[in-house]
Amino acid sequence: MTAEAATAKQPTLEVVDLKTHFFTKGGVVKAVDGVSFSIAPGEVLGLVGESGCGKSMTGFSIIGLIDPPGRIVSGAVRFKGRDLAGLAEEELRMLRGNRISMIFQDPMMTLNPVLRIDTQMIETIQAHRDCSRSVALGLARNGLVQMGISSPERRLRCYPHELSGGMRQRVAIAIAFVNEPDLVIADEPTTALDVTIQAQILHEAQQLCRTKGTAMIWITHDLAVVSSLADRVAVMYAGTLVEQGNARDLIRAPLHPYTKGLLGSVPSANRPGERLTQIPGMTPSLLDPKPGCRFRMRCARAAPECNTSPVISMPVPQREVRCWRPLSADQLV
Amino acid sequence: MSLTDSDAKIDAREPATSLAAVETPFSRFVADYFESRIATGALAVLVLIICLALLAPLLAPQNPYNLAEVDVLDSRLPPASVGMAGYTYWLGTDGAGRDLLSAILYGLRISLLVGVASCLIATIIGAVIGLTAAYAGGRVENLLMRLVDLQLSLPAILIALILIAMLGKGVDKVIIALVTVQWAYYARTVRGTALAELNKEYVEAARCLGFSHTRIVFKQILPNCLPPLIVVATIQAAHAIALEATLSFLGVGLPRTEPSLGLLISNGFEYMLSGKYWISFIPGVVLLITIMAINLVGDQLRDVLNPRLKR
Numbered sequence: 001m002t003a004e005a006a007t008a009k010q011p012t013l014e015v016v017d018l019k020t021h022f023f024t025k026g027g028v029v030k031a032v033d034g035v036s037f038s039i040a041p042g043e044v045l046g047l048v049g050e051s052g053c054g055k056s057m058t059g060f061s062i063i064g065l066i067d068p069p070g071r072i073v074s075g076a077v078r079f080k081g082r083d084l085a086g087l088a089e090e091e092l093r094m095l096r097g098n099r100i101s102m103i104f105q106d107p108m109m110t111l112n113p114v115l116r117i118d119t120q121m122i123e124t125i126q127a128h129r130d131c132s133r134s135v136a137l138g139l140a141r142n143g144l145v146q147m148g149i150s151s152p153e154r155r156l157r158c159y160p161h162e163l164s165g166g167m168r169q170r171v172a173i174a175i176a177f178v179n180e181p182d183l184v185i186a187d188e189p190t191t192a193l194d195v196t197i198q199a200q201i202l203h204e205a206q207q208l209c210r211t212k213g214t215a216m217i218w219i220t221h222d223l224a225v226v227s228s229l230a231d232r233v234a235v236m237y238a239g240t241l242v243e244q245g246n247a248r249d250l251i252r253a254p255l256h257p258y259t260k261g262l263l264g265s266v267p268s269a270n271r272p273g274e275r276l277t278q279i280p281g282m283t284p285s286l287l288d289p290k291p292g293c294r295f296r297m298r299c300a301r302a303a304p305e306c307n308t309s310p311v312i313s314m315p316v317p318q319r320e321v322r323c324w325r326p327l328s329a330d331q332l333v
Numbered sequence: 334m335s336l337t338d339s340d341a342k343i344d345a346r347e348p349a350t351s352l353a354a355v356e357t358p359f360s361r362f363v364a365d366y367f368e369s370r371i372a373t374g375a376l377a378v379l380v381l382i383i384c385l386a387l388l389a390p391l392l393a394p395q396n397p398y399n400l401a402e403v404d405v406l407d408s409r410l411p412p413a414s415v416g417m418a419g420y421t422y423w424l425g426t427d428g429a430g431r432d433l434l435s436a437i438l439y440g441l442r443i444s445l446l447v448g449v450a451s452c453l454i455a456t457i458i459g460a461v462i463g464l465t466a467a468y469a470g471g472r473v474e475n476l477l478m479r480l481v482d483l484q485l486s487l488p489a490i491l492i493a494l495i496l497i498a499m500l501g502k503g504v505d506k507v508i509i510a511l512v513t514v515q516w517a518y519y520a521r522t523v524r525g526t527a528l529a530e531l532n533k534e535y536v537e538a539a540r541c542l543g544f545s546h547t548r549i550v551f552k553q554i555l556p557n558c559l560p561p562l563i564v565v566a567t568i569q570a571a572h573a574i575a576l577e578a579t580l581s582f583l584g585v586g587l588p589r590t591e592p593s594l595g596l597l598i599s600n601g602f603e604y605m606l607s608g609k610y611w612i613s614f615i616p617g618v619v620l621l622i623t624i625m626a627i628n629l630v631g632d633q634l635r636d637v638l639n640p641r642l643k644r
Contacts, residue, residue, distance in 0.1 A: 065540055097542030104541075109534035114556045123552060127544050175542070 011038040012182050012215035018075035020061045027288045031057040033239035039215040044206060046230030047219045052283060054239040055219045059185040063100055064092040098128040101176040103186040107168035111160040117171055118156040124175050143174040148204050166197035177208055184216045202229050223266050227251050235259050238294040239286050245319035255321040257299050301325050365637040372633030379626040386441040393435035405430045409609050425611045427600050436597055437619050443593040447504060448574035451511035456566050459519020464550050467527035484517035489576060497585045507586050511573045522565045526558040560638035567631030571624045578620055594620045
């Protein structure tokens with residue numbers, strides 16, 4: 001599905017100028033500072049950025065699980081037209097795991113170590129719908145089959161430690177999909193796996209989204225994953241969204257210097273023997289950030305106007321970039 | 334962790350790997366437990382004692398509660414003497430002419446009942462309070478834990494004595510007193526374990542799955558807190574039995590008509606110096622064996638269930 005088709009439908013999720021700040025003793029940490037994007041049913045959005053840029057916090061903000069001292073200070077999270085930011089905790093809880101679910105990085109930690117897989121899956125189903133144990137067990141079994149797990153009956157009776165890493169993550173994804181949610185937020189779920197398993201799991205998760213019309217946010221720092229999986233890509237830097245657009249175009253011709261830097265640091269097969277380019281410097285602290293473009297200290301194209309915060313512009317149709325001096329598409333091809 | 338990961342990768346490429354030889358956590362636990370001979374012996378003794386107590390009405394030659402069966406003329410007979418009715422008292426008789434063997438079997442029953450019942454109730458109360466404190470945090474946690482501190486700072490025997498003085502005698506009153514002095518141990522243990530569990534990601538994942546607070550606490554966290562809870566419960570059951578014996582020995586525990594081991598010891602105490610040692614000594618030995626068996630089982634459980642001691 002392309003971005004054009006996505007905008008035609010009502011989006012599953014619309015995040016508008018989301019700001020999540022943490023009020024610590026040392027000052028205000030602006031973990032998420034003005035993030036806007038939307039996802040259509042069945043679409044996969046890759047949310048890319050380096051560690052600590054606020055990717056995961058964006059995910060937790062959507063699902064309403066920001067613990068104090070953090071809170072959503074402004075912005076809207078509209079899920080199928082309803083603003084989640086204004087919803088009561090109990091109503092949010094009914095959505096979690098049911099309409100919106102989440103997948104985490106380490107499946108060893110996210111599955112309860114002392115409960116069998118069937119117990120955990122049945123719990124998840126029965127937490128949200130009134131059905132008998134045997135019906136829930138049937139749904140759990142189907143869930144495992146959809147994730148390409150062979151002999152599901154036997155796996156259901158296993159404890160998490162009896163399963164391999166890839167199998168555990170498949171189970172975790174099956175749990176996330178078991179109530180057929182409208183939105184799945186996947187927080188680096190394949191980072192702990194090796195590449196072959198990663199490819200299989202990516203494929204299965206993508207298939208599930210396509211067939212069920214589930215929208216998915218795939219949070220990752222791995223551009224290779226994004227290029228094979230996502231329809232659209234949003235790049236985050238220091239709490240802000242610096243660029244978003246169609247996955248293929250964005251990777252072929254990035255508009256933001258940061259995206260270009262990220263792409264340059266990926267080893268790729270067509271440039272063997274070459275040195276990888278590196279983005280100089282470090283991610284700036286999110287504690288009381290100064291006005292102006294947050295990337296300017298590391299940016300080769302920085303100019304005096306970068307001292308004022310850049311606004312989002314659309315130099316190319318369907319492509320958003322937050323930069324005063326974006327790379328133009330023709331310049332790179 | 335790194336070891337299992339590399340195993341996992343090999344396994345993952347071949348998803349149909351046989352699971353036939355996989356051991357369950359329970360089977361491994363059982364195997365670990367029986368590695369120690371002392372613990373195996375202690376468990377056997379404990380099972381024997383429990384069976385004796387449960388089957389006391391069938392095994393005991395005499396019903397010590399039935400005064401018609403007790404002959405006062407047979408009082409204070411040494412072990413293996415023959416009574417007026419021609420019956421042999423293998424362990425002798427006490428001051429009231431009761432067959433000590435029968436009295437000990439029945440006494441064991443009461444001692445174990447009081448110990449197990451108070452321990453179960455205290456476990457439930459302590460677990461609920463400990464989990465609530467850990468999960469709620471903040472003021473609730475402070476309040477509950479200061480209550481625990483207060484409870485633990487007072488001597489158990491003193492509180493039990495005061496409570497029984499207020500409530501009166503009886504099996505139920507003794508159980509109430511024992512629960513009151515013991516719940517705090519469980520609460521503290523469970524809170525400590527639960528605090529560690531709360532930081533684990535599966536709790537976060539459970540929240541993301543929209544589980545209610547009760548579901549998270551009792552169905553996700555509690556099962557992970559059970560190993561230390563079981564260990565404390567075993568040790569505390571032995572303490573409860575000893576404390577009940579102490580209270581009975583002091584004459585404030587159980588009524589004289591339903592003698593527990595402690596009461597039997599106390600009954601024979603006055604004859605100790607006149608050479609009739611068996612009235613106190615034999616129930617004392619039985620009490621000692623019972624408590625030792627429970628403690629040894631508890632020690633082994635602690636070693637087996639403690640992940641830090643895993644070889």
